[in-house]
Amino acid sequence: MIKLQNVEKVYRTSSIETLALNNINLDVKKGEFVSIMGPSGCGKSTLLNIIGLLDAPSKGQIEIDGTPVERYTDKHLAELRNRKLGFIFQSFHLINDLSVVDNVEIPLLYRNTSAKQRRELARNALEKVGLSNRMKHFPKQLSGGQKQRVAIARAIVGNPEIILADEPTGNLDSAMGNEILGILQKLNSDGATIVMVTHDEAMAKKTDRLIRLFDGTQVS
Numbered sequence: 458m459i460k461l462q463n464v465e466k467v468y469r470t471s472s473i474e475t476l477a478l479n480n481i482n483l484d485v486k487k488g489e490f491v492s493i494m495g496p497s498g499c500g501k502s503t504l505l506n507i508i509g510l511l512d513a514p515s516k517g518q519i520e521i522d523g524t525p526v527e528r529y530t531d532k533h534l535a536e537l538r539n540r541k542l543g544f545i546f547q548s549f550h551l552i553n554d555l556s557v558v559d560n561v562e563i564p565l566l567y568r569n570t571s572a573k574q575r576r577e578l579a580r581n582a583l584e585k586v587g588l589s590n591r592m593k594h595f596p597k598q599l600s601g602g603q604k605q606r607v608a609i610a611r612a613i614v615g616n617p618e619i620i621l622a623d624e625p626t627g628n629l630d631s632a633m634g635n636e637i638l639g640i641l642q643k644l645n646s647d648g649a650t651i652v653m654v655t656h657d658e659a660m661a662k663k664t665d666r667l668i669r670l671f672d673g674t675q676v677s
């Protein structure tokens with residue numbers, strides 16, 4: 458589904474060069490739940506951003522469904538990101554001035570979806586994460602776990618095939634973290650492919666495959 462071949466990422470500033478990813482080869486198969494672990498600064502977020510087409514590698518190749526991404530136009534890539542990928546971040550990234558349901562509808566604003574359809578899809582997504590009773594609330598009225606559930610609803614509202622989660626439980630206590638993992642596992646058993654960065658070994662062990670990075674290199 459997503460294949461990385463000999464991927465390298467170098468960050469250059471005027472004074473230093475950082476090799477953030479070194480010769481990464483990875484093939485994420487449809488329906489897999491993959492976790493990425495490793496110490497701070499080892500390149501986990503960089504790898505997730507490259508898998509999610511948010512950042513380009515310095516060297517190497519990425520294929521989506523067998524097609525190298527350089528064959529896509531910028532417009533097509535933006536459409537791929539919007540339709541195929543859903544993102545979840547550690548710090549939720551909700552818009553505080555928008556209600557829960559309006560936050561969840563955001564990815565649909567870039568599509569040709571009527572207001573009525575948007576509301577319907579957002580309600581369905583919020584039902585999947587058990588928050589349909591909080592549609593009119595605002596983010597500041599929610600607990601951390603609830604905010605992350607809103608962020609998950611926003612990630613899945615457009616029915617993406619792949620969910621990319623960057624430490625989705627990093628800001629949550631273990632009970633809430635387990636709840637979020639349970640939601641991700643349910644989405645995975647319903648067909649979503651998931652790649653998750655985590656610092657939590659116990660959570661990583663519950664996924665299909667664990668990739669360990671050290672200093673930008675894949676060590677297992």
Ligand SMILES: Nc1ncnc2c1ncn2[C@@H]1O[C@H](COP(=O)(O)OP(=O)(O)OP(=O)(O)O)[C@@H](O)[C@H]1O
Pocket residue numbers: 468469470475476477495496497498499500501502503504
């Ligand atoms: N925009 C950037 N410019 C320069 N260097 C960067 C940039 N982004 C990341 N880096 C460097 O690349 C390396 C990998 O960073 P990355 O954020 O991918 O690590 P991480 O494993 O996700 O870390 P953490 O667990 O602390 O979030 C680090 O050494 C970091 O300092």
